[in-house]
Amino acid sequence: MVDAGSFLTTAKLLQVLAVAAVGVYTYRKEMLNAAGAFTAFTMGALIVLFTNLSWLLLLFALLALGSAATRFRFAEKEAKKVSEKQGGRRSTRNVIANGATPAILAVAAPFVAQLWGPDVAGIAYVSAIAVAAADTLASEFGSLAKRVYMITTLKQVPAGVDGGVSFPGQMAALAGGTIIALLGWLFLGVLSMGELHVGFTPATLLIPILCGFVGCQIDSILGATVEGNGLFTKEETNLVSISAGALLGLVLGILST
Numbered sequence: 001m002v003d004a005g006s007f008l009t010t011a012k013l014l015q016v017l018a019v020a021a022v023g024v025y026t027y028r029k030e031m032l033n034a035a036g037a038f039t040a041f042t043m044g045a046l047i048v049l050f051t052n053l054s055w056l057l058l059l060f061a062l063l064a065l066g067s068a069a070t071r072f073r074f075a076e077k078e079a080k081k082v083s084e085k086q087g088g089r090r091s092t093r094n095v096i097a098n099g100a101t102p103a104i105l106a107v108a109a110p111f112v113a114q115l116w117g118p119d120v121a122g123i124a125y126v127s128a129i130a131v132a133a134a135d136t137l138a139s140e141f142g143s144l145a146k147r148v149y150m151i152t153t154l155k156q157v158p159a160g161v162d163g164g165v166s167f168p169g170q171m172a173a174l175a176g177g178t179i180i181a182l183l184g185w186l187f188l189g190v191l192s193m194g195e196l197h198v199g200f201t202p203a204t205l206l207i208p209i210l211c212g213f214v215g216c217q218i219d220s221i222l223g224a225t226v227e228g229n230g231l232f233t234k235e236e237t238n239l240v241s242i243s244a245g246a247l248l249g250l251v252l253g254i255l256s257t
Contacts, residue, residue, distance in 0.1 A: 015053045019044035022060060031067045035092040043099045047106040054192035055109070055125065059102055061183050062129050062136075065176065066098075069140035076144065097235035098132040101242045112250075113196060120253035122198030123207050126184035127249025130177040130212030131242045135219045137176035142169025151220040162234075163224020177212025181205050203256035207249055215245025 023041035026032045032040055040063070047056045105112075105125045112121040142148065145166035148159045157164045185205060188198040198204055219241035226232040232240070 012049060015048040015056075016045050018053065019048060019056065026063065031063060032095065033091055036095045039092045039095045040099065043095070043103040046103050050107045051109050051196055052192055052194070054187045055106055055196070057191075058126065058129055058180065058184055058187045059099060061187075062098065062133050062180065065133055065179065066136040066140075069137050069172075072140060073144060093233075093235045094238075097238040098136075098242065100239060101128045101246050102132075105246060109196060116254050117257055118196050119198050119201065119204055120250065120257060121196065122184065122188045123204055123253035123256075124246050124250040126181060126188065126204075126208040127211035127215075127253075128242050128246035129184070130180040130208040130249075131215030131219070131245035132238070133176035133180045134173040134212040134216040135176075135238060135241065138165075138169040138173035138216050138220075141172035142166045145169060150224055151217070152224045162228045163220050165220050173216040174209075174213055177209045177216075180212065181208040184208060203253065207252045207256065211245040211249040211252070214248060215241050218244050 020041055023032075023037045023044070026040065027034060027037035044056050044059070047059065102125055105121070105128055109118075109121040109125060112124065142165065143159050145159055145168045148157055148161065148164040148166045148169075149155065150157050150161070151163050151165045159166070182205070185198070185200050188196070189200050189204070192198065219237055222232060222237045222241060223234075227234065227237045
């Protein structure tokens with residue numbers, strides 16, 4: 001007879017091996033460089049150990065969405081010198097900037113669920129990833145816009161300037177947050193069972209969309225100020241804005257319960 005504890009341990013081990021396989025895949029498909037793939041594996045292993053594979057799938061959805069957006073009209077963006085470096089491959093710094101907050105929230109998810117319920121834990125986690133998706137899509141599609149304006153002064157600036165916003169970029173940000181919110185309901189709700197099952201409610205859908213869009217605006221404001229003045233790197237700006245969006249999601253999630 002198989003012991004329940006041994007079964008759970010085996011299941012977690014298999015999930016970690018699945019994370020490793022995905023890490024190798026992302027490297028071979030040039031979505032991440034070698035260091036970035038290893039960092040992603042480390043974060044992914046933490047996520048599945050404290051939650052389950054369904055939660056990690058949402059983070060990989062962000063990676064796939066971001067890579068697709070980066071490669072969209074890449075030659076044109078490269079010619080304008082607004083493309084991602086290394087041919088669009090994400091590095092360790094980029095992985096940490098976009099994945100550290102979701103990983104921390106996943107580790108904290110069982111404890112947050114005990115205090116306020118699994119929906120709150122899920123809202124905070126999805127909100128963090130929604131910010132990352134909104135910002136990535138806003139940057140990739142906004143860099144192709146003909147009219148870009150500085151978010152703090154509304155003066156027209158060249159595409160790709162830190163803090164620059166455009167109508168296509170804003171629509172892409174809203175789309176990115178919405179896609180992640182819907183996938184969050186699918187992965188954390190429909191496909192995720194047990195104690196961390198997240199329900200499909202107006203709060204679990206709308207709060208991440210709102211936080212994704214607001215977090216993207218925070219990123220632009222930081223880009224126009226502290227990053228534009230050389231006080232922050234792009235990755236630090238991303239980390240702060242994602243954390244701010246996640247904190248907003250956590251507070252709104254608690255208030256909505």
